[in-house]
Amino acid sequence: MSQTVAIYNQSFILHPSGAIFWKEKAMLLIADVHLGKVAHFRKHGAAIPPHLAFENLEQLTEICNDLCPQTICFLGDLFHSNLNSSWDDFTKWVSYIKIPIVLVSGNHDIIPQYLFEELGVKVYETWKIESFLLTHHPTEEVNFFNFCGHVHPGVKLQGTGRQVLRLPCFYKTKQQLILPAFGKFTGKHTLSPTKESEIYVIADGEVLHISS
Incomplete structure (x- = not known):
C-alpha cells in the first residue's frame, strides 16, 4: 500500500x-540506486551473493510496468563507482525500458557523462520543474x-519491551x-523526527x- 501526498x-x-x-507529470523519482555496488565489493573480496546485483533493475522494471511513467528521474548516485559489469546490465535495461531518463548527478556518479548521453540519458546537476527543485544533496x-536523496533516511521505532526497529522512510518537511x-x-542514516517533519x-x- 502506498501513500499520496499533495504538494503545491x-x-x-x-x-x-x-x-x-508524480502523477501530473507521470514521472518516477528514484534516489540512491547504487548500481554496481555489489560488483564493486565482490571484486574486492566481499562474500556477497551475485544475484543481488540484478534485483534493483528487476524491481525498477516491475515499478515501470505497474505505474507506466513517461519519465524516470534518478536523484543521484545511480551508480556506486567506476564502470564494472553492472554498466552492461544498465545499458540493456535502458534499451528495454524505452522511457526517457534523466540523471541528477550525485557524489558517487563518477562515470563520464558522455557515456550516459550516448544511451540517451540526460544529465543535470540540478533540475527545476515549475516550483520543484530536484537535487541529489538536500x-x-x-x-x-526540494526532492532529494543522498541521506538514505531511516527512523528508529521503539516496540514493546526493548525491541527496536530501524526502517527506511520518506522524510518530509x-x-x-x-x-x-x-x-x-x-545502509540507512537514522534521522530524528521533529515537530515540523512528517515521517512515512x-x-x-x-x-x-x-506522527513525529
Whole structure:
C-alpha cells in the first residue's frame, strides 16, 4: 500500500519501493540506486551473493510496468563507482525500458557523462520543474520545494519491551522531501523526527504515515 501526498497542488505517490510517482507529470523519482555496488565489493573480496546485483533493475522494471511513467528521474548516485559489469546490465535495461531518463548527478556518479548521453540519458546537476527543485544533496532555495536523496533516511521505532526497529522512510518537511535509498545493498542514516517533519516509514511492503 502506498501513500499520496499533495504538494503545491500536485499529487505524489510514495511507493513501498522507495520511489515517488508524480502523477501530473507521470514521472518516477528514484534516489540512491547504487548500481554496481555489489560488483564493486565482490571484486574486492566481499562474500556477497551475485544475484543481488540484478534485483534493483528487476524491481525498477516491475515499478515501470505497474505505474507506466513517461519519465524516470534518478536523484543521484545511480551508480556506486567506476564502470564494472553492472554498466552492461544498465545499458540493456535502458534499451528495454524505452522511457526517457534523466540523471541528477550525485557524489558517487563518477562515470563520464558522455557515456550516459550516448544511451540517451540526460544529465543535470540540478533540475527545476515549475516550483520543484530536484537535487541529489538536500538543498534549500526560496520558493522551491526540494526532492532529494543522498541521506538514505531511516527512523528508529521503539516496540514493546526493548525491541527496536530501524526502517527506511520518506522524510518530509515544509519545503523538502528526502527519498529513501532505492538500492538493495545500501545502509540507512537514522534521522530524528521533529515537530515540523512528517515521517512515512516503509514496512512489510507498505508506506505508513507515523506522527513525529
